[in-house]
Amino acid sequence: MILMWVPNMQRDYLNPDEIQWLIQANEFISDPMIWISEHMIFNISRLGTIMPLVLLKFILPFTSDQEIVRVASLVLYFSTILISLLISKRILKD
Numbered sequence: 001m002i003l004m005w006v007p008n009m010q011r012d013y014l015n016p017d018e019i020q021w022l023i024q025a026n027e028f029i030s031d032p033m034i035w036i037s038e039h040m041i042f043n044i045s046r047l048g049t050i051m052p053l054v055l056l057k058f059i060l061p062f063t064s065d066q067e068i069v070r071v072a073s074l075v076l077y078f079s080t081i082l083i084s085l086l087i088s089k090r091i092l093k094d
Helices: 002-010 016-030 032-040 044-059 065-093
Strands: none
Touching: 016 032, 016 044, 016 065, 032 044, 044 065
């Protein structure tokens, strides 16, 4: 699974999901109350993709938006792999 991700790191454009994350993170930073009223009511899972981007923008203020999305995408991808492995280990153990 990790090897499948390597070609995605070499491309110089963002995929549609990453673009949507970036737009919503910038919208959250500019006006959090409007973002919460529009997005949190209908899709609470969006919080899991937007908050890492918002935090990375504050931690790494001098990086470009594309680099921040790449880092967040990597973190989300590897955390999904880790969670999947832990769940499968737990299931196989029982």
